[in-house]
Amino acid sequence: MTTMRVRLPAVLALLCGCLAVTGGPPVTATPFTATAATTAAPVPTASPADSLWFDGAPLTVRGGRLTDGQGREIVLRGYNVSGETKLEENGGLPFASVADAEKAATALRALGGGNAVRFLLSWAHVEPVRGRADTAYLAAVTAQLRVFLDAGIRVYPDFHQDLYSRHLFTTGSWYTGDGAPEWAVDAGSYPAESCGICFFWGQNITQNAAVRQAQYDFWHDEHGLQDAFLATAQATMAYLREHLSAPEFAGIAGFDPYNEPYAGDYDSGQNSRTWERDLLWPFYVKFRARMDAAGWQDKPAFVEPNLFWNANISTQKQEGGLLDAGTLGPRYVLNTHFYDQKAISGILMWGKAADGRYATDFGAVRDRAAAAGTAAVVSEFGHPLSGTVSDKAPTVLKAMYQALDSRLPGARWWSDPAASGPVLSGTQWQWDLYNGRHHEPMNGNPGKVRTSGDAWNDEDLSAVRLDDSGHVTLRQDARLLDRLYPSATAGTALAFTYEDRSRDGSDTLTWNPVPGSLPSVARLVGAGRYGLLVWRSGSGTAPTELHLPASFPTGSTTVVSDLGTVYAPPPYTAATPVAVAPEPGGTGSRRLLLGDTDSGVLHYALVTDGATAPPADLLNAARSELAAWAAAHF
Template sequence: MPNIRARLLAVLVVLCGLCGFLTVAGSPAATAATLPGSLSFDGTALTVSGGRFVDGNGREVVLRGYNVSGETKLAENNGLPFASVADAKKSATALRALGGGNSVRFLLSWAYAEPVRGQYDTTYLAAATAQMRAFLDAGIRVYPDFHQDLYSRYLFNEGSWYTGDGAPQWAVDLGGYPAESCGICFLWGQNITQNGAVKKAQYDFWHNAYGLQDSFLAMAQQTMAYVKQNLTAEQFAGVVGFDPYNEPYAGTYDSGQASRTWERDVLWPFYVRFRARMDAAGWTDKPAFVEPNLFWNGNVSKEEGGLLDAGTLGSRYVFNTHFYDQKAISGILMWGNAENGQYVTDFGTVRDRAAAAGTTAVVSEFGHPLNGNTAGKAPTVLKAMYQALDSRVKGVTWWTTPAASGSVLSGSQWQWDIYNGRHHELMNGNADKLLTTGDAWNDEDLSAVRLDDSGTATLRQDARLLDRVYPSATSGTTVAFTYEDRSRDGSTTLTWNPVPSTLPNVASLVGSGQYSVLVWRSGGGAAPTELHLPASFPTAATTVVSDLGTVYGPPAYSSTTKIAAAVEPGGTGSRRLLLSTSDTGTVHYALVTNGATAPSATLLAAARTELAAWVAQKVG
């Protein structure tokens, strides 16, 4: 969550088809006639290999989506993301069709899973699994997360200014903690390092006082075993892994200890124990999504860390981190809006840390408040964050140095809560504190979605920003990628990556439209490279210029098409672009745009010539 950066807060005192087909150059692709991914996902589980998420067809996979949902922090639906499976299905369909997501971080609650020590609430687990299933059946991959903030809501009382979530009441009762008090706290995150009750409770958990960590791990194993047993094999294939613990922090360091040594001596051994519980529950082939000390990459408050002493994580773990712009959220430390390339260094650090650890990375939370004093920064902050997920090169220099683009990062925006603005939460059980607005939790308001008066899911942010082109599965290795979303800041169109004047035909083809460019090195697999097509890219009006050919209005997939369109799995109506190759080690490229209207064959050919020369010069 955006306010977790407590040190900052102390400084102060989130198928159309054939009618539009023009021309496809090149020989037929040697791919199977049966479209991969006709079932949910591609019918295979993801693994971690070579520092990438890889599917069963050997393709490099990028996860994009949202956190589902902060509703889990509330009591109104008993620690579940949704009031019903029907609502979960509505949310999943909207997330895929409106938000362009192919994955979710799915929040779970220890308090509701184990309300009595040693007794697991199978009614809660059944309901959570059924809601998870709604996303899996919509073709959306899932990684569950045992969520906590400020350790537990039971540390707080009816008169408290703030609240928490996570540990059950029995765990709090064991500690005999002092009355919570944050002193002069303007935002909830200050409680992490200023509230004595929160600090002591966190310390006790990490030191396994009263066997608290033992109980948590036993509960986690039971939960994972239950989920596996109550999903089909195909559904379970869509479960990517598990996030053991949200935003870990020591509470208080021992004498002579600092962030890095705490990660080494306390946090990492916990993850090793959790990993063993995953194995015991039948999750052996799925990675643990492990988070470092939450302050390791703050852009104001920072502590040394990033699991530097954990060695090579490899295929058993994913480097999992959050990023919020503390300066932008403060309203004081960053005047004005975010700029082109603002976060490429921050997200580059995430890429580098994961690479050094021998694994892949996911930014499992990022975002910015949509209400309050700094809400006006959200359009540029979020655009800059997505830009940095896509590439480590800012837009103004991308066309000049595409080979420095790096891997495309997986990420889950905070958050996707269809109940935004329609909650009915009694804060800390206080009947005089009925919360209905925003996220109904500590004055936050970050959900990208809400239900309108008719009960229809509708976006609260610019669809051009959220529903994006991205390479969901690459047959080979991504060399460079960019997406110019042309999202808006009020009435201003934000164009941070214009096509350069040195490519006049490409610029003419794109015009004022959205576009993406993918450059990849083929891996020889039979399954095609796939890019998500946003709703703003109707099939009949999508143009593709590639070394594989040129197409206006990609046709339906067949064994003879190198460039084609198909529906995404899950029945939500969303679509994907398929690029088929059969070679190994060849550099391929594809420009995808919605800016052209029935472009001429001459313009398509000229744009292709320009792109081919650009790739040869800049990538080789």
């Protein structure tokens, strides 16, 4: 791979006429040219094992799966970084400092098991004055984003919005928004915002006339709002392209153009499907052109359908999913969110989630992506960790991760594994270091300083917080968050399951026990955790990789595979078919590497922490059972 930075004089020259770049207040017009670039920090030299993940080639879509430059199927797992971007206390940045970003990235790898982040950006802070981008903000964004890339974490930026803009709301409002700058709100003549009787902030989407009209204006490019946003997006992408080194830029997975799009109001005779066809999809086509012009030609746009297309409450659900966009192909990824609104409501779901609760919901995501000829990512999912429904969180989140891993409930997985479907990429909402420690004057009101939870509309979903010593600590069960998953499959993943044995209070949740028909496998796993991947090899030479949770010490990890049976896998070498290596970034996280030299061959690998020094006869018996099981089902 080359380390030379690609210059974009032609692209940047185009921007000079539509969006100037400035260095923060006071704002002055400065030409946006390549000569304004600064040298990016050097990337530490990668070891051979490091290069297996960041191989210098962009991710692309092949056969409906994300793939790397070595043809391996890639699964992105991680978190949104972070809702702090919605707040003003740190100027619309995810972190107060680069040091905090480094702390978050290290913990995200070592404690959260993530290999990817959705990195939130603020239109309001990129373009505080119309037609001028703030380079001070962009430089700070780039410095914080670079930290994650250097930790071996893939990044896809997201221009985030909720309720269009905080500038629609007054200092006395019950709620707030984020996204569009003040000048964009001033351009419209919007009524005083009011949600009426609203128990959840999301009701503003359909009940607040100011929010609805502002969104409507954006999609119809009233006052040139959409064109201004697209110019800002292009300037942002060009800045990142220019200020990241080639190896760093290779770690950018794509771009999420617009968070949770919805119509605001429909035109006469319009519905959710025709709105997607006539307004949302053309916007994505324009955004895709801006990506190309900014030097992002080889990276996909992570496009979100209408917010309500896969809602799990029938009164909210709307037809959509970009049904009329045709085959999306490798230049787009189907990007959706999922929250269990029934569980969040507190009244529409009694009890807790159970095995297979979201199999149908996430199956619909897989089916829609397959029909569109592309890959899928669930870029937001989660559940409140405080309040009246927080008791559901352990089971709701376990069921969501189960549905990301497989479209089958545990009760069906062993008997019908071929129906498991592709392993979905996903980023949980969210990873906010400052949870419970904010100091956010809501809508600029010094009398309404928010400190608790996520400090935004009473939300509290962060998986982490800082303890009193300043250390990052998990707020959820580590067994749930730091998971075994196939980060890179050399070929095609046919089936995957992971029994995490996560806790709901003092109860261990076991939804996928090894069946009695595999007694040696069941004995080997015992009461421990296990994951099982079945794949068909491809034509490349790079190994399959699975993330190993921090609580899976190498010395107590057992692997049973057609490639070999190993207790305490050895360090990686190219000649070792089952081995362990550090994950890139120096955070201490590890991965299991499974090497094969064939093509089109069925392989399987069981990984468990349930055994202590298992005897050879038990390993061989388990291998025989798995071989017979795989042959019977694939």
